[in-house]
Every structure is written in C-alpha cells, then in structure tokens.
Amino acid sequence: MISGCILCEDLNAELTEEHIFPLNAGGGLHARILCKDCNSILGSYVDGPYLRQKHIELARMTYKIKGRARAIPQPLSGVHEVQGNRGPMRIRLNAAGKAIVVGSAPSLRPVEDGLELTVHIDATERENLPVIIRSTLERHFRSQEGLAKGWTLEQKENAIRNAIAGAEATPTETDHTPFNVRGTWSLCLKAVFTEHVKVLYEVACLEFGKAFFHSEEGKKLRTFLREQCRPDADFDLESVALELRVVPILSDEIVALLDHLTDSSRYATHLVIAVRGGLVCSMFGSGAILSLDSFALDDDDSKVYFNKVNGRCRVMPFPELIHEANSRTRECLSSELSASSQEISRR
Incomplete structure (x- = not known):
C-alpha cells in the first residue's frame, strides 16, 4: 500500500477520492490515492481535455452520461x-x-x-x-x-x-423530413493518450504498490503526468509512447477479447486488466497497453477493473470475468442449438 499522494508524493497529504475513470465519462470506481490539489489539477489538465473531445461528448450523449454537473453535452451544438x-x-x-x-x-x-x-x-x-x-x-x-x-x-x-x-x-405542423447534420471534427490523440496513461498509472499503483511507485517505470509515468499539468504542456506522442512503454492502440486480438468479456458492449464499458506482463486499458472502445515485464502477476492474482457506463462497477479476479463471459457464450450456443434442433424436428 502506498502512503500519501501518488502524484506529488506528499506522504502526509490528506487523500481524496479519485475516480479511476472520469466521473463525467460514467466512471464509478474510485480510490483514495490523490491529495485534493493533485485531484483538481489532473481533473483540469488531463480529464478535462479528454472529456472535451467530440467523440467523448458524443458517447456521453449516446449513453446519457450527466456527470458531476448533471448535464449531458451536445457535440452537435449550433444552428x-x-x-x-x-x-x-x-x-x-x-x-x-x-x-x-x-x-x-x-x-x-x-x-x-x-x-x-x-x-x-x-x-x-x-x-x-x-x-x-x-x-x-x-x-x-x-x-x-x-x-x-x-x-x-x-x-x-x-x-x-x-x-x-x-x-x-392554428394547428401544429409536423415535419418528418429526414436530414443529415454534417461537420468537421478534430481529434487530439495526445489528450486521449494522456488520459489512458493516467488510468494505467493509477491502477498500476493500486495493484503493484510501493514497488511500482518507486520503480523507474512508475517515476517516468508520474513525471509525464506532472508535465501535462501545465497550460503550455506539449510532447511528441510517438517518442513519449516509446519511452513510457505505452502502446496507444489496441490490437485486433485485444479488441476481440474485450468484445467477448463485455458481451459486445466494450463501447459502454471501461476496463483495466492487470495481467502477466502489464495492463490493458479500454474506455469507450479505445485504449492503450502498458508493458511492465518486471511486475508480472501470477494468473490467479490477475485483476480487472470493470466499469459499466452509468452501471455496475467492480474490481474482480480476471479469471472470474473470463468464466462469466464463457458461460454467456455457452448459454448462447446451447440456445441456438436447441432452436435449430426444434426447427429440424418441425420439418
């Protein structure tokens, strides 16, 4: 267990509840790992830019995520x-x-x-x-x-x-004409990457404790997050990703696994999976992978931080989630086979 704030390293700081996944993104999992100032700073300089991305606002509108202000953003604003x-x-x-x-x-x-x-x-x-x-x-x-x-x-x-x-x-007239609203959006990959790094760093601190916090990997991630908490912060995404050992994209194999684990609802589920070799983060369908070869977990100790958007949140053993997903698959398969058998019998 780490004593004090995991960002400013103040051992005597009074800790506040930090949402692992941003509250305004439908996050419900939280832990007392940040002091009040660092919690506020990360909210302003890391969570804020991420939440202002148009595709995140669109996800919030789709899933009716009101957040702290109890208001749902409208990414298609304007006339x-x-x-x-x-x-x-x-x-x-x-x-x-x-x-x-x-x-x-x-x-x-x-x-x-x-x-x-x-x-x-x-x-x-x-x-x-x-x-x-x-x-x-x-x-x-x-x-x-x-x-x-x-x-x-x-x-x-x-x-x-x-x-x-x-x-x-005068009677009300209703117009049912279909229409398309078009616009051009820009995506800040750096803002999305920084948010994923924050989530990965916080879960790594929770799972690996002091050993990770004091390691070179932990120091690099912490230093990066501190540097982003400035108005003029900037970085080269490719070189920083390489230095931090964070892959800012999920492979097709990982995406297929996440679809299986979430019953094809990965866009409405936030996850961090801590397994042998590192951590995988997924939020609204996109994510990143943090390689941590020196902090390998035994298979029985692997964990998953599972957060349905505006729904059920839990931290559970990873094998348990796999078992649940496999059970759903077996039930679905049995149902399909039964339906096919009945259709053959009718013929």
Missing part, C-alpha cells in the same frame, strides 16, 4: 440549415439529439383590415406564443408607424387578443 417539406429550416439539436426548429424574428406587415403577424417557432415552445405576440405588437404600437395609426387602447388590445387567439387556433 444547422436543413431542407424541410416547406423549404429551408434552421434547427438545433437538444441534449437528447432531437431537432428543435430555431424560431425566426416575428414579422409584421400591413394588410387591408389591419396587421398580419407571422411567427415561426418550434412546437415545444408553442406555450410562449402569447408572450411573443403581445410583446411584438406592443412594441409596434409604440413605434412611429404604430402611433400613426391613431388606434385607441381598446383597439390595440383587441388586435393583440385576436392575434393570440388566431395563433392558438
């Missing part, structure tokens, strides 16, 4: 121009990904018997129509053009009420 049944429309997407029509400014034009008011708003904002109509017409009646009409207060109020009644009587 989009789409072609509707009645012509071009301006829309925005809410946190659930639903299209909301962006209302245009109310327009007034004189007609033979008075004024024609046009208002375009989304159906979900229909309840705001009375306020919009009243404020628009009252502003018009105060203008030079409105004063020139010479209307009495009663005539003005009747016009406002008639406009509101007419709008409320």
Whole structure:
C-alpha cells in the first residue's frame, strides 16, 4: 500500500477520492490515492481535455452520461440549415439529439383590415406564443408607424387578443423530413493518450504498490503526468509512447477479447486488466497497453477493473470475468442449438 499522494508524493497529504475513470465519462470506481490539489489539477489538465473531445461528448450523449454537473453535452451544438417539406429550416439539436426548429424574428406587415403577424417557432415552445405576440405588437404600437395609426387602447388590445387567439387556433405542423447534420471534427490523440496513461498509472499503483511507485517505470509515468499539468504542456506522442512503454492502440486480438468479456458492449464499458506482463486499458472502445515485464502477476492474482457506463462497477479476479463471459457464450450456443434442433424436428 502506498502512503500519501501518488502524484506529488506528499506522504502526509490528506487523500481524496479519485475516480479511476472520469466521473463525467460514467466512471464509478474510485480510490483514495490523490491529495485534493493533485485531484483538481489532473481533473483540469488531463480529464478535462479528454472529456472535451467530440467523440467523448458524443458517447456521453449516446449513453446519457450527466456527470458531476448533471448535464449531458451536445457535440452537435449550433444552428444547422436543413431542407424541410416547406423549404429551408434552421434547427438545433437538444441534449437528447432531437431537432428543435430555431424560431425566426416575428414579422409584421400591413394588410387591408389591419396587421398580419407571422411567427415561426418550434412546437415545444408553442406555450410562449402569447408572450411573443403581445410583446411584438406592443412594441409596434409604440413605434412611429404604430402611433400613426391613431388606434385607441381598446383597439390595440383587441388586435393583440385576436392575434393570440388566431395563433392558438392554428394547428401544429409536423415535419418528418429526414436530414443529415454534417461537420468537421478534430481529434487530439495526445489528450486521449494522456488520459489512458493516467488510468494505467493509477491502477498500476493500486495493484503493484510501493514497488511500482518507486520503480523507474512508475517515476517516468508520474513525471509525464506532472508535465501535462501545465497550460503550455506539449510532447511528441510517438517518442513519449516509446519511452513510457505505452502502446496507444489496441490490437485486433485485444479488441476481440474485450468484445467477448463485455458481451459486445466494450463501447459502454471501461476496463483495466492487470495481467502477466502489464495492463490493458479500454474506455469507450479505445485504449492503450502498458508493458511492465518486471511486475508480472501470477494468473490467479490477475485483476480487472470493470466499469459499466452509468452501471455496475467492480474490481474482480480476471479469471472470474473470463468464466462469466464463457458461460454467456455457452448459454448462447446451447440456445441456438436447441432452436435449430426444434426447427429440424418441425420439418
């Protein structure tokens, strides 16, 4: 067991709960391994840039991950121009990904018997129509053009009420036109890599304790993380990955294993597997591998940090997770064989 903070190395620091996988990424596993200052710094300079990546925001929207602020990000923010049944429309997407029509400014034009008011708003904002109509017409009646009409207060109020009644009587129109929202996103591989290094380092400290913390491997990872906690931090990804012995990509074989272990839900599962030879980290389907030849675990001591996004979290023996996955596979196979047998019997 390591005494003190695993980042600043203060042996007397009061430790706080650190989420192994970021809370705002659906992480639920935590441990008292960082002091308050280091916890905050890593949150700002490591977790923060990772969580601001568009594909992470998209994952949070997909899996409804509210995080600490209880708000789901919208990576497709902004106003989009789409072609509707009645012509071009301006829309925005809410946190659930639903299209909301962006209302245009109310327009007034004189007609033979008075004024024609046009208002375009989304159906979900229909309840705001009375306020919009009243404020628009009252502003018009105060203008030079409105004063020139010479209307009495009663005539003005009747016009406002008639406009509101007419709008409320107008049926809501629904547009089911399919559309595509296009945009260009950039991915900061360094931010993703740094987050994976943080997760790997924290789990290595928990699993291997003081021996890893004081080792050359532990010092290199710790130094790297400290260096990233600056506004002007930068590094060459290829050379740093080589120096830290961190492979910033998962092989096809590892991906196939993760799919098996998570019942094909690796994109909704965070894992760190500590086995003979090192650790494997996977978050939202991407991850990294840390090679630690001098800290080999016996097969019986291998562990897995298993974190379903917004769901079950546990630290368990790796063989136990393999057994569960194999059992699911056997049950699925038995079910398929039974169904096939029944189909053959019917024939």
